Amino acid sequence: QTTTTYDIELIPGDGIGPEVLDVALPLFQDVADDYGFEFDFTRRDWGTEYYLEHGEMMPEDGLAELADADSIFLGAVGHPEVPDHVTLHGLLLPIRKGFDQYVCKRPNVLFEGIESPLKGYGAGDIDFVVYRENTEGEYADIGGREHRGLGHETAVQSALFTRQGTERIVRAAFQAAAEREGHLTSVTKSNAQAHSMVFWDDIVEEVSEEYPGVTVERLLVDAASMDLIRRPHEFDVLVASNLFGDVLTDIGAQITGSMGLAPSGNIHPGEEYPSMFEPVHGSAPDIVGEGVANPLASVLSWSMLLEDVGEEAAADALWSAVIGQISDQSAPRTPDLGGDAGTEAVVEDLRSRL
Numbered sequence: 001q002t003t004t005t006y007d008i009e010l011i012p013g014d015g016i017g018p019e020v021l022d023v024a025l026p027l028f029q030d031v032a033d034d035y036g037f038e039f040d041f042t043r044r045d046w047g048t049e050y051y052l053e054h055g056e057m058m059p060e061d062g063l064a065e066l067a068d069a070d071s072i073f074l075g076a077v078g079h080p081e082v083p084d085h086v087t088l089h090g091l092l093l094p095i096r097k098g099f100d101q102y103v104c105k106r107p108n109v110l111f112e113g114i115e116s117p118l119k120g121y122g123a124g125d126i127d128f129v130v131y132r133e134n135t136e137g138e139y140a141d142i143g144g145r146e147h148r149g150l151g152h153e154t155a156v157q158s159a160l161f162t163r164q165g166t167e168r169i170v171r172a173a174f175q176a177a178a179e180r181e182g183h184l185t186s187v188t189k190s191n192a193q194a195h196s197m198v199f200w201d202d203i204v205e206e207v208s209e210e211y212p213g214v215t216v217e218r219l220l221v222d223a224a225s226m227d228l229i230r231r232p233h234e235f236d237v238l239v240a241s242n243l244f245g246d247v248l249t250d251i252g253a254q255i256t257g258s259m260g261l262a263p264s265g266n267i268h269p270g271e272e273y274p275s276m277f278e279p280v281h282g283s284a285p286d287i288v289g290e291g292v293a294n295p296l297a298s299v300l301s302w303s304m305l306l307e308d309v310g311e312e313a314a315a316d317a318l319w320s321a322v323i324g325q326i327s328d329q330s331a332p333r334t335p336d337l338g339g340d341a342g343t344e345a346v347v348e349d350l351r352s353r354l
């Protein structure tokens, strides 16, 4: 009998990305040992250091090098000395788009033992997942700047909404809602953006006919931002464009305790390309090098990765270890969760809980 081996590409990236991944890898290795599979890791030193040396965030054939992987794990990208649009457009966005990872799935759960900044909210009261469109919309690379430096300098940036692109994210969200509580919230701004967002609304209407068991609520993004704070317990699945989904998930991370807890998957649901998993947070330059970054967002993202490749029991084990740890008031916690422990102590504690 042969052991299953997963070919995993590691892109630790910048700031706390590599810091957390280096400490957490032994934990991931433990899970593989416990559940009888193996990882074959390839580590890429891409990111801002690479950029400062080579003038690009990753090699030109970078995507081709990743293409055969079973999955990709990314730490974080971003550096105070390099503009964020360079780092984002040089690494993260090309992978999301190039591998057609059109579902950005971001669960937001208020775990037992975590205090929400929202008064009166306790364990399990907040439990929703955002399906963010991840390949087009407002992040399309369409536009330009003219008349630079002149008084009439102009910038144009267009958003791209295709029928195929919109339909598939909306359908994925309906499917998720059908498998959860049966409630879908579509977030748009169709009062102001009467072309793209009304088109989005039309597609939601069409796809809803395939899912008679799912109730559909429509919210404008400003109202949704308010309601995620006012009544987060009423949400189940949210579906939104690239930009709106990005903003809403930062609210989701905050109301469920910390950026240090929020996981995400950039998922290509087909077989053609690998998916990529990453914590929602960035490179956190304000705490880099201190050894206090919360590794739990990465650990939960790794759990999503395992689920995606089909190792559900291992994925559950990792997710449960995190839940067990944060519900235990005597367990180590990083400062963002009100504790004084370091990254390493948190990972060691998780290893003992597996």
Ligand code: NAI
Pocket: 016, 075, 076, 077, 078, 079, 080, 084, 092, 259, 260, 261, 278, 279, 280, 281, 282, 283, 284, 285, 286, 287, 292, 293, 294, 295, 297, 334, 336
């Ligand atoms: P950030 O997520 O890096 O940090 C925001 C705040 O949350 C900071 O106070 C930070 O210390 C804290 N934080 C984040 N992750 C944490 C963790 N694991 N444990 C404890 N505290 C944590 O966002 P920010 O400061 O806006 O951006 C910093 C850099 O990261 C920028 O260059 C930005 O472009 C980049 N970025 C990259 C992302 C990615 O790789 N997907 C996502 C967001 C930002």
Ligand code: MG
Pocket: 246, 247, 250, 280
């Ligand atoms: Mg974001």
